[in-house]
Amino acid sequence: MGLGDRRVTATTERLPATRTQSRIVAILALATVLGGLGVGASLSAGALLIVDITGNDALSGLGSTMNAVGAALAGMPLARLAARRGRRIALASGNAIAVLGAVAIIAAAAAGASPLLFAGLAVLGVASAVQLQSRFAATDLAVPENRARDLSLVVWSITIGAVIGPNLITPGEAVGEALGLPGLAGIFVFTIGAQLAAGLVVWIGLRPDPLIESRRLAAVARSADAVRPSGDGPHPEATAGRGRRAQFLVIALIALAHATMVGIMAMTPLHITHHGGSITLVGFTISLHIAGMYALSPVFGMLAGRIGTRPVVLLGFAVLALAAVGAGTGGESMPVIQTALVLLGIGWSMVTVAGSALLTEVTPLEVRPRRQGQSDTIMNAAGAVFGAASGAIFAAGGFPVLAGVAGALIVLGVVATALLRSRRDSVH
Structure with a gap:
């Protein structure tokens, strides 16, 4: 195959990626909305739950702190998993881990165990790390001039969960009481459902995996550019x-x-x-x-x-x-x-x-x-x-x-x- 043929192949390979990008951004936005519902609700309820269990108002701010700590600790492991296995597995795994955090919080509320509560809030922080990773996933197949726009659409979708989530506290209390749990623990039942739904959306919908596909297309492009004078370009x-x-x-x-x-x-x-x-x-x-x-x-x-x-x-x-x-x-x-x-x-x-x-x-x-x-x-x-x-x-x-x-x-x-x-x- 000549150089011209390889360049044509690279161009035609890029077209499906361009058509796929809009669907990938939509999938990521939907998953972020669903995951954000659980995060937005749990941040508000977590602070109240801390006060209920510990009886100390001064500790209420630790809810957001533990969320940030969990998100920080999860950032690199999720990125390494994405590098090895792709965005789909990394994001869905993060949602699954966040479910475990919500389960731990419910158990802590039922037992009145503050150490388990703080640990659960930190593990739930993985959901925030997933939201952050999702914005980068939106750039994998984006053309350079649209990277910021596609990334921003996923960031914008966080708004829905941030606004609606706290309003789920009242119905969450009703669910908690119906299940025989402390009222505030009920909101984390919604969190479990939201994270499971977000993970399913990513697992089913994020095909082809944007990071893996971008690497494949990059390999095609490198093959097309393989014939180039050695003196061209910077060292x-x-x-x-x-x-x-x-x-x-x-x-x-x-x-x-x-x-x-x-x-x-x-x-x-x-x-x-x-x-x-x-x-x-x-x-x-x-x-x-x-x-x-x-x-x-x-x-x-x-x-x-x-x-x-x-x-x-x-x-x-x-x-x-x-x-x-x-x-x-x-x-x-x-x-x-x-x-x-x-x-x-x-x-x-x-x-x-x-x-x-x-x-x-x-x-x-x-x-x-x-x-x-x-x-x-x-x-x-x-x-x-x-x-x-x-x-x-x-x-x-x-x-x-x-x-x-x-x-x-x-x-x-x-x-x-x-x-x-x-x-x-x-x-x-």
């Missing part, structure tokens, strides 16, 4: 070195944006209640923040496709800076605080969507799952660390000092983005 070692540098810079900027978001968001309820705000006002403000995080993600994905991923990342850090200023200077003004929380969610979304697409862009296919897993692990770990530290920082100086520390993280994120030289560091 492989130089390209690999710049690629690794770019990959870890992107991982760092995503983690910095996430830590900024978690730290400010975590202390918002305390700030509002310290200024006389009600629990209802807290809930409304956090709902606005969540809407900012997810609702506009497709817009930012399409924007990244038009103007590039780095400009959108920089815009995201600018929005995060505005959010930090608003939080630090808002004081008793709830409209200012609420606006800052919306901007906090929007800035996070811009950096996360564009940054995730940028990480795919600068990472060779053969190491892509590993870098993506490292990114998710480091991102969640950074959020957990700064989220935990934010309490002490807030106690020392309130929102102004916390916003100042967040501002320093934002500056580091901008520096990391500026150090990227997209044309030289990208690996296509």
